[in-house]
Amino acid sequence: MTRRITRTMAALGTGLATLLGAALATASPASADDGAAPSCVSYYQSYRYLQAENTCDYDVHVYARYVNGAETTPIYLKAHTSPTTIGSGYGFSDVQSLRLAAKVTVWVHYNVGYGNNVAIRGDASPLSWSTGQACVNRAADLWECTVSGIPGGTTFQYKVLINDTTWSTGSNYTGVSGHGHDITPSF
Numbered sequence: 164m165t166r167r168i169t170r171t172m173a174a175l176g177t178g179l180a181t182l183l184g185a186a187l188a189t190a191s192p193a194s195a196d197d198g199a200a201p202s203c204v205s206y207y208q209s210y211r212y213l214q215a216e217n218t219c220d221y222d223v224h225v226y227a228r229y230v231n232g233a234e235t236t237p238i239y240l241k242a243h244t245s246p247t248t249i250g251s252g253y254g255f256s257d258v259q260s261l262r263l264a265a266k267v268t269v270w271v272h273y274n275v276g277y278g279n280n281v282a283i284r285g286d287a288s289p290l291s292w293s294t295g296q297a298c299v300n301r302a303a304d305l306w307e308c309t310v311s312g313i314p315g316g317t318t319f320q321y322k323v324l325i326n327d328t329t330w331s332t333g334s335n336y337t338g339v340s341g342h343g344h345d346i347t348p349s350f
């Protein structure tokens with residue numbers, strides 16, 4: 164009897180995995196125009212849950228816009244993530260589209276030394292070239308610069324500074340709002 168139950172449970176698990184995989188593969192991917200999430204970010208909506216999967220080679224900030232006008236809270240999806248619950252399913256409303264959030268995160272890999280900090284400046288509001296926005300220290304050589312308010316899909320130029328006074332060397336970096344960026348600057 165135990166063998167029959169085990170075999171039945173294994174078959175159920177395999178069937179569920181196949182069904183979920185097929186649903187994700189056939190979900191309508193968003194296109195990459197007008198702030199829409201890129202096609203490598205897809206979603207699956209059941210009655211209870213809305214899940215997104217990021218098969219892109221880069222990180223993204225996305226949110227879902229429902230047919231009734233409501234939106235989910237933006238969520239950060241690392242590159243090559245498996246399905247992650249980002250909102251409610253059909254019981255709430257059908258999804259109209261996945262959108263890039265008006266947010267960008269730049270991960271700065273550089274040890275600036277004890278007592279120093281990193282700031283980011285750029286050409287897209289709320290960034291400016293005259294005053295930097297402070298970044299958050301996550302490790303000795305890792306700084307997180309999250310900027311909210313740049314419309315999703317917008318391309319912009321930026322630089323990082325030590326103590327908002329010493330500019331990184333080289334050309335400006337190019338970013339896209341809604342995407343995550345990893346940089347290792349030189350000073």
